[in-house]
Amino acid sequence: MSASPGVWTRKHLLGLQELTATEIETILDEAGRYKSRWNAGETKFDDLKGIAVANLFFEPSTRTKTSFSLAAKRLSADTVDFTASSSSLTKGETFIDTALNIQAMGVHQMVVRHSSSGAPEQLAREVDCNVINAGDGTHEHPTQGLLDIFTIRSHRQSLKGLTVALVGDIKHSRVARSNIWGLTKLGARVIVCGPPTLIPSEVKEFGVEVAHSLDQILGECDCINLLRVQFERQRGAYFPSVREYAHLYGMNGQRMKRAKSDVLILAPGPINRGVEITPDVADGQNSVILDQVTNGLFIRMACLSLLRRATENERRKSR
Amino acid sequence: MSLSSSHPSTIVIRGGRLIDPLLGTDTVGDIWIHNGHIVAEKDVGNSQPLVIDAHGLIVSPGFVDCRVSLGEPGFEEDETIATGTAAALAGGFTLIASLPDTNPVVETRADAEFVLQQAQRAGNCRVVALGAVTKGREGEELAEMGELISGGAVAFTDAKQPITNAEVMRRALEYTRMWDSVILHLPQVSALVQGGVMHEGYYSSVLGLRGMPSAAEEIMVRRDIALAELTGGRIHLMAVTSRRSVEEIRDAKSRGVRVTADVTPHHLLLTDKELVSYDANYKVDPPLRTPAHIEALIEGLVDGTIETICSDHTPIASEKKAREFDQVPFGISGLETLLPLCIEALITPGHLTWPQLISKLTIGPGRLLGREKTKTLAPGTVADITLIDPAVSYCMDTTRFRSLGRNTPFHGRPVTGRVHTTIVDGEVRYTFGK
Numbered sequence: 192m193s194a195s196p197g198v199w200t201r202k203h204l205l206g207l208q209e210l211t212a213t214e215i216e217t218i219l220d221e222a223g224r225y226k227s228r229w230n231a232g233e234t235k236f237d238d239l240k241g242i243a244v245a246n247l248f249f250e251p252s253t254r255t256k257t258s259f260s261l262a263a264k265r266l267s268a269d270t271v272d273f274t275a276s277s278s279s280l281t282k283g284e285t286f287i288d289t290a291l292n293i294q295a296m297g298v299h300q301m302v303v304r305h306s307s308s309g310a311p312e313q314l315a316r317e318v319d320c321n322v323i324n325a326g327d328g329t330h331e332h333p334t335q336g337l338l339d340i341f342t343i344r345s346h347r348q349s350l351k352g353l354t355v356a357l358v359g360d361i362k363h364s365r366v367a368r369s370n371i372w373g374l375t376k377l378g379a380r381v382i383v384c385g386p387p388t389l390i391p392s393e394v395k396e397f398g399v400e401v402a403h404s405l406d407q408i409l410g411e412c413d414c415i416n417l418l419r420v421q422f423e424r425q426r427g428a429y430f431p432s433v434r435e436y437a438h439l440y441g442m443n444g445q446r447m448k449r450a451k452s453d454v455l456i457l458a459p460g461p462i463n464r465g466v467e468i469t470p471d472v473a474d475g476q477n478s479v480i481l482d483q484v485t486n487g488l489f490i491r492m493a494c495l496s497l498l499r500r501a502t503e504n505e506r507r508k509s510r
Numbered sequence: 511m512s513l514s515s516s517h518p519s520t521i522v523i524r525g526g527r528l529i530d531p532l533l534g535t536d537t538v539g540d541i542w543i544h545n546g547h548i549v550a551e552k553d554v555g556n557s558q559p560l561v562i563d564a565h566g567l568i569v570s571p572g573f574v575d576c577r578v579s580l581g582e583p584g585f586e587e588d589e590t591i592a593t594g595t596a597a598a599l600a601g602g603f604t605l606i607a608s609l610p611d612t613n614p615v616v617e618t619r620a621d622a623e624f625v626l627q628q629a630q631r632a633g634n635c636r637v638v639a640l641g642a643v644t645k646g647r648e649g650e651e652l653a654e655m656g657e658l659i660s661g662g663a664v665a666f667t668d669a670k671q672p673i674t675n676a677e678v679m680r681r682a683l684e685y686t687r688m689w690d691s692v693i694l695h696l697p698q699v700s701a702l703v704q705g706g707v708m709h710e711g712y713y714s715s716v717l718g719l720r721g722m723p724s725a726a727e728e729i730m731v732r733r734d735i736a737l738a739e740l741t742g743g744r745i746h747l748m749a750v751t752s753r754r755s756v757e758e759i760r761d762a763k764s765r766g767v768r769v770t771a772d773v774t775p776h777h778l779l780l781t782d783k784e785l786v787s788y789d790a791n792y793k794v795d796p797p798l799r800t801p802a803h804i805e806a807l808i809e810g811l812v813d814g815t816i817e818t819i820c821s822d823h824t825p826i827a828s829e830k831k832a833r834e835f836d837q838v839p840f841g842i843s844g845l846e847t848l849l850p851l852c853i854e855a856l857i858t859p860g861h862l863t864w865p866q867l868i869s870k871l872t873i874g875p876g877r878l879l880g881r882e883k884t885k886t887l888a889p890g891t892v893a894d895i896t897l898i899d900p901a902v903s904y905c906m907d908t909t910r911f912r913s914l915g916r917n918t919p920f921h922g923r924p925v926t927g928r929v930h931t932t933i934v935d936g937e938v939r940y941t942f943g944k
Contacts, residue, residue, distance in 0.1 A: 208716065285829070285832050285833050286833070286834060287832055305834065307834035307835060307836045307837065308717055308718035308719050308788075308835065308836065309717065309718075309719070309788030309834070309835045310834050310835070312787075312788050313788050313834070313835065327718070328718050328719075328836070329718035329719075329720075330717055330718030330719075331718070365718060368716070368718060391714075391715035392710055392711055392712070392714070392715055392721065392723075393711055393712035393715055394715055396712045397715070397716070
């Protein structure tokens with residue numbers, strides 16, 4: 192599955208852990224090309240003409256789904272949304288049955304969001320179409336990781352030697368995992384920062400540093416990615432109160448003064464204003480939060496069309 | 511099953527390697543069976559024997575599994591007593607103990623009698639019942655253990671449901687002393703594994719799967735040992751997986767605490783790394799751990815700290831395993847793969863000798879069920895015998911399973927050794943390929 196520079200050969204995008212630095216750069220470069228063309232005034236591309244893309248969302252999401260839909264539409268694909276409430280399981284159909292049904296309708300690409308870690312991978316083993324992981328449980332959210340990295344790269348050229356802090360609930364964050372794999376592969380120094388209860392076990396083996404005090408690392412960071420507190424994924428209390436969390440890990444005006452003047456503030460959203468980030472920081476000049484959202488479109492366009500091209504190349508070869 | 515022409519009353523097993531760990535013998539010779547018992551050749555009389563050529567085979571007392579999920583009553587989509595006991599025969603087991611993880615839970619005399627009656631109807635291997643320790647396996651009130659004993663239960667367990675309340679466990683250990691029966695317990699602190707699906711460590715972090723720390727087991731092992739010491743009761747710890755657990759058990763046994771433990775073949779062969787595939791067949795409780803833990807389990811087997819190996823047979827209908835990883839039930843269908851896996855894990859690397867392995871499949875589990883004296887090839891014993899072909903190589907094939915449960919990660923695995931013939935009560939009840 193290893194790729195020569197610039198060539199994408201994978202059928203699915205399930206996570207950043209399995210990708211090489213070259214593969215990640217291939218996606219970033221492809222997204223960059225779409226961005227330039229978009230900025231030059233192109234608004235419609237025909238890369239996915241005749242292709243049907245299904246959004247299979249087994250877990251509610253608005254922004255990721257909208258972003259994928261719009262990305263597919265900009266590439267001239269036909270899109271269909273399938274939102275399964277978790278009650279579809281109680282009807283007796285497994286999520287694999289659901290996917291096979293959607294595929295039988297002639298779908299070429301599936302964008303899968305699921306509350307269970309590994310569900311897109313389990314599904315990819317059963318279906319013929321391209322599967323893109325749009326976030327699975329607490330495992331990975333590769334397009335979010337890619338758009339975070341793309342955003343940093345568009346402000347800083349290279350990731351090499353940059354210090355990036357991921358702050359907050361690392362344990363329950365798929366965004367953190369995708370960021371860790373992507374950033375470390377591209378040569379960034381990654382610090383995960385949060386209360387010990389929200390740091391996954393053996394995380395140092397991921398190749399990151401661990402900190403529990405945001406104040407201690409503040410001055411070293413080129414980028415700070417403020418992860419959302421995943422109230423819905425936690426079982427029981429991992430910290431005593433939201434107030435205490437905001438006090439220890441919230442990014443506010445006071446902390447901004449002690450950070451590097453050109454620090455980039457990222458947040459995967461939807462942000463809990465006043466918890467992990469105060470409004471003055473979220474809307475301040477160091478914030479690239481809305482850039483992330485814009486770049487998300489280009490990343491998703493790049494992923495959809497790279498996967499499609501690889502499949503078409505494969506088909507041509509086998510003929 | 512009545513004696514008929516298809517079941518000759520006399521059998522001679524010729525030229526096998528006779529391993530009898532109870533007598534401590536390992537010789538080549540013949541075994542004569544007459545009217546359901548092992549006898550001396552001179553006691554056979556004139557009857558025409560069925561001859562089984564056992565050259566190159568190992569002849570062992572019939573295997574015992576002290577805790578098997580049979581699904582019935584209540585979960586017949588997973589397994590029935592008829593299919594589970596047929597699977598047991600194919601795995602070389604002549605005696606299994608049924609877990610009360612049924613619906614209804616085996617907690618009354620009638621519940622136990624139903625299991626035994628269904629087993630008798632099936633006519634496969636012998637079955638004894640394990641009764642629930644607590645009503646509904648809820649860990650609160652003691653079940654009517656005396657009634658269960660009257661109904662044929664030989665030991666007690668809440669199956670894979672740990673008994674959280676230490677006071678309840680204390681009472682249970684005290685109460686069962688009147689029959690000197692054992693309590694089989696899954697040592698696990700429930701609160702520490704809540705929502706967990708795999709061993710907690712690097713791989714659970716990578717996969718974003720909720721972890722089950724080995725400390726959850728170790729804490730409960732210590733508690734159970736302390737309660738067994740306090741009460742003088744007998745406790746058996748099911749499926750230990752952690753290094754510290756083995757150390758605690760070794761230490762407790764040396765002090766004379768009445769504690770025993772078992773391990774399973776999958777915990778000896780597989781680690782948490784396998785879960786990177788998100789293949790639900792690797793999802794077991796307790797979870798697959800790390801090479802360091804496996805090393806300790808093997809040390810425990812070698813020095814006798816662990817006296818029993820169990821298949822951990824937990825058949826699960828395929829539709830239940832075809833779900834999201836975190837929603838799939840735990841378990842491996844283990845009866846029909848146990849022997850070759852034990853050979854791979856223990857005999858081939860030279861950790862155990864054949865007599866040692868057979869002891870852990872016969873005397874160890876037999877003692878928990880009060881049946882260890884029958885686990886011999888000595889004349890006068892009931893003829894429950896397993897013939898092993900130790901050298902044959904092949905690939906595991908779940909499509910051959912007698913069990914309804916095809917949930918195993920070992921399908922297609924190249925292995926060595928298989929059960930050749932299983933004899934129960936002097937009748938050939940299973941022969942490979944027939």
